[in-house]
Amino acid sequence: MKHIPNGKYKPYPKIDLPDRTWPDNTITKAPRWCSVDLRDGNQALINPMDMNKKLELFALLLKLGFKEIEVGFPSASKIEHDFLRKLVDDNLIPDDVTVQVLVQAREHLIAKTFKALRGVKKATVHLYNSTSIAQRKIVFSKTQEEIIQLALDGVDLVKKYEADHDGKIFLEYSPESFTGTELEFAARISNEVTARWGIADDRQVIINLPATVEMATPNIYADQVEWMSRHLDNRKNVIISTHTHNDRGTSIAATELALLAGADRVEGTLLSNGERTGNVDIITLALNMTTQGIESGLDFSDVNEVVEVVEKVTELPTHPRHPYVGELVYTAFSGSHQDAINKGLAYQQAKEDPFWEVPYLPIDPADVGRTYESIIRINSQSGKGGVAYILEKNYGYQLPKAMHPEIGRAVQALSDEKGRELEPEEILQVFKDTYFNINEHISFKDVSLTSDNGTSKCVLTYSYNGKEVTSEGEGNGPIDACKNALMKEYNHDFTIKSYSEHSCGDKSTAKAVAYIEIQSKEVLSCFGVGADNDITVASIKAMFCALNRAFS
Structure with a gap:
């Protein structure tokens, strides 16, 4: 530093203790x-x-x-x-x-x-x-x-x-x-x-x-x-x-x-x-x-109460990065951190051994009264895994791993635009706007399905370029049958690259959610999402969603 004269500060003398024992304790x-x-x-x-x-x-x-x-x-x-x-x-x-x-x-x-x-x-x-x-x-x-x-x-x-x-x-x-x-x-x-x-x-x-x-x-x-x-x-x-x-x-x-x-x-x-x-x-x-x-x-099992009382009586704020108790200490914005935490929590829940082994979290937040929901938060530095974690933990959507980059880019774009961290509700809205509230050039209307000796047959009704179309098709499953029915008049050739499904919500009111990834000469990968009380209908809706996103 400038303008500090020599000798103004001196090193603290070391202690004459050559046989000190504390380093081995x-x-x-x-x-x-x-x-x-x-x-x-x-x-x-x-x-x-x-x-x-x-x-x-x-x-x-x-x-x-x-x-x-x-x-x-x-x-x-x-x-x-x-x-x-x-x-x-x-x-x-x-x-x-x-x-x-x-x-x-x-x-x-x-x-x-x-x-x-x-x-x-x-x-x-x-x-x-x-x-x-x-x-x-x-x-x-x-x-x-x-x-x-x-x-x-x-x-x-x-x-x-x-x-x-x-x-x-x-x-x-x-x-x-x-x-x-x-x-x-x-x-x-x-x-x-x-x-x-x-x-x-x-x-x-x-x-x-x-x-x-x-x-x-x-x-x-x-x-x-x-x-x-x-x-x-x-x-x-x-x-x-x-x-x-x-x-x-x-x-x-x-x-x-x-x-x-x-x-x-x-x-x-x-x-x-x-x-x-x-x-x-x-x-x-x-x-x-x-x-x-x-x-x-x-007993620090409720650090939120401790912080609340101490801040009240001292009139001093707590730094958000204060060890163990700060607002942000169990929060990950970095994409690589989010991915590791997400995998660590899944690993922890799957194993019988109680030993805590979650990357980046030296203590289980639940042990000090914090919740898992606050661990991963989203800003422009966040990664794809963090967005998927929020959607699953808060709203029940279990996105396939291959879909994470796609939704991650959409969320990151909004965070960049707003210049701040996004709330879970905003992330959910991005998800809905990306997969449910979309412009449609082709719209699913109805389907009837039958099966005979392992072959699925369908009668598919849909709207395409303002005209209602009814077409029949068959295949090795309901989705394949509907795809074949669709291709009789639809002029974009595509293949189905991946498919997954799960239920979402309480058992009494659960909806089926399906994810379909399509591929074409023009589009290497595009996901669609569909939700319905019937898993087959949800799957068909997911296929139509992917088509609208890929070819609109």
């Missing part, structure tokens, strides 16, 4: 999940949530299965305090759910926090102070020892108020801006915090390692987490938690690699809401695990 189970939508997500909103929105989002989080929810910063504002009291006073916190509150290491704030927590059976007090080099130097002008003392003073105050609290209190400590902190100092302050708390088998501590600002590649974060895991005292009683932001666009990868490196817990938000580029998206993380056969412990 595999995620085999879900972490403990903690939603921070109501705190971290809320503080990043243009219009912070009011009481009703907070309650609606809290109810959604419970429905999704979250057992740890950071409900706010009750010492920071009246709405945060009142919301927590509403949850307690109205008995809205299930017994198996732990609410979490954030607080700084100041006595009046901690006192107010415990006042808000009165009556809560299980709560995590999330204590934090910034430890990074830049924050110590630029913001606080404090030494490492002063930063440690600030954290320890906070722990002492939490213990002081814990003693009078009628319920279980857990401690979480975050060396905020962890990714900008020297690892030795991060370990030192974390160990002094856990020791002061009195860590034990029945008194575990959450040490949260936030990528408050994402500063390096995900592998660096994984190295930091593994290094910390090795240097935290009484590791078996430390719950290592991650809290990644998305400044570099890799919060998902950073979190997944951190789980490989030994992290036990994940803090994040739904749809990645949060400061700047957002927090890590728990929906994506959880569904990534689902696609690997891991039970996430969260």
Whole structure:
């Protein structure tokens, strides 16, 4: 880039961890999940949530299965305090759910926090102070020892108020801006915090390692987490938690690699809401695990409801390409994609093995509350298979494969003309206009058929160039007999190249649909479609349709 002086930006130093183990590990189970939508997500909103929105989002989080929810910063504002009291006073916190509150290491704030927590059976007090080099130097002008003392003073105050609290209190400590902190100092302050708390088998501590600002590649974060895991005292009683932001666009990868490196817990938000580029998206993380056969412990079987509620309470739109939940993520416009998906869905339905094997779809849309009908959509980039898929899935027309290019061209021409995606109803109308609403130089009127010793005989009535004609013919089947009857006066020689048929609609009202492909010296291939309650009549109508399309 122009005008950036040398040395303005520097590469993040690598971690000295030559025997790192995380690259050989595999995620085999879900972490403990903690939603921070109501705190971290809320503080990043243009219009912070009011009481009703907070309650609606809290109810959604419970429905999704979250057992740890950071409900706010009750010492920071009246709405945060009142919301927590509403949850307690109205008995809205299930017994198996732990609410979490954030607080700084100041006595009046901690006192107010415990006042808000009165009556809560299980709560995590999330204590934090910034430890990074830049924050110590630029913001606080404090030494490492002063930063440690600030954290320890906070722990002492939490213990002081814990003693009078009628319920279980857990401690979480975050060396905020962890990714900008020297690892030795991060370990030192974390160990002094856990020791002061009195860590034990029945008194575990959450040490949260936030990528408050994402500063390096995900592998660096994984190295930091593994290094910390090795240097935290009484590791078996430390719950290592991650809290990644998305400044570099890799919060998902950073979190997944951190789980490989030994992290036990994940803090994040739904749809990645949060400061700047957002927090890590728990929906994506959880569904990534689902696609690997891991039970996430969260229920995202109706992502449409999740998106609807989150958009409502945050007043933020969801990108149409957002993983798993965006409007277009289960949609294919590309012709080759459409063809592969169409074949994959047919293959999936035909086989007994439930293993999901559909090209371009890493998860079954039905598992997250989406429908197959929205997978293939049509624009000027779409292919022939996509049009056939829409006509079959939405309207029951099972077009023969050889016919796909013909109808595909007609639909693509309309999309080019309109310059936009076509709706299924518009595609159906193109199909009808191409095969049913056509100009006729020859029109079918009536037919009577008999059969004798394998030979079909017919009396065919049709209108040709304004004159009604009745002609007899015979052949090895009804269509052949009608063709032979027709050719006595019809002056375009042709052969029937292919034929197929199927029923369309419910059994009680099903119509027969027939497709006939004809060929002549002038026309290599032209399809006709016919529909009727009688399959033979449908076939004859299809032949007349093909003639009108080929020779009009």
